[in-house]
Amino acid sequence: DTGVSQDPRHKITKRGQNVTFRCDPISEHNRLYWYRQTLGQGPEFLTYFQNEAQLEKSRLLSDRFSAERPKGSFSTLEIQRTEQGDSAMYLCASQQGNQPQHFGDGTRLSIL
Amino acid sequence: QKEVEQNSGPLSVPEGAIASLNCTYSDRGSQSFFWYRQYSGKSPELIMFIYSNGDKEDGRFTAQLNKASQYVSLLIRDSQPSDSATYLCAVNSRGQNFVFGPGTRLSVLP
Numbered sequence: 001d002t003g004v005s006q007d008p009r010h011k012i013t014k015r016g017q018n019v020t021f022r023c024d025p026i027s028e029h030n031r032l033y034w035y036r037q038t039l040g041q042g043p044e045f046l047t048y049f050q051n052e053a054q055l056e057k058s059r060l061l062s063d064r065f066s067a068e069r070p071k072g073s074f075s076t077l078e079i080q081r082t083e084q085g086d087s088a089m090y091l092c093a094s095q096q097g098n099q100p101q102h103f104g105d106g107t108r109l110s111i112l
Numbered sequence: 113q114k115e116v117e118q119n120s121g122p123l124s125v126p127e128g129a130i131a132s133l134n135c136t137y138s139d140r141g142s143q144s145f146f147w148y149r150q151y152s153g154k155s156p157e158l159i160m161f162i163y164s165n166g167d168k169e170d171g172r173f174t175a176q177l178n179k180a181s182q183y184v185s186l187l188i189r190d191s192q193p194s195d196s197a198t199y200l201c202a203v204n205s206r207g208q209n210f211v212f213g214p215g216t217r218l219s220v221l222p
Binding site: 033035040041042043044045048056089091093098100101102104105106 | 208
């Protein structure tokens, strides 16, 4: 399977805990995006990388969120001190050049 | 603030009819336009993309772009119950992030 892979598919955690998600993009894609989506809304941009460089980060993103793409391949998204409002689907997408983005299956986060 | 707007619906059409989905965007510098389909609980799936003014057809789907009016639409011909989903419009400017609309929920009635 050469699509975008996300892990885990589901994460349930208690409020205040830290969580980390992983995304493996399509291998030749140099851009990688993270989005958050809640019910009835479109994907909300969080951040994106071109190779290993983080080029843009949403102003809506609190400092509890951090993302890395250390070798320009896979990426991780960490949320520290999770809150109820962090419950959402976290989507990763990758892209090459001006071609369309392709999405992974997402990680659904539930905060108890 | 770059915005993409869509009618949230639901848009209901009978099976076999044409479904017309509309999207407007605020950034005149936008260059690339995408339509994604999203089934409940699933991730967005690319249907079509368009870069130039005019129409682009792919099977039962036609994307229409009018940059002067900042408007992009998706027509689905011979709608099927399996087309029932949320349709997301996304807009991109070169070197910048993608902006998604809230989506239009389409229901195709048998």
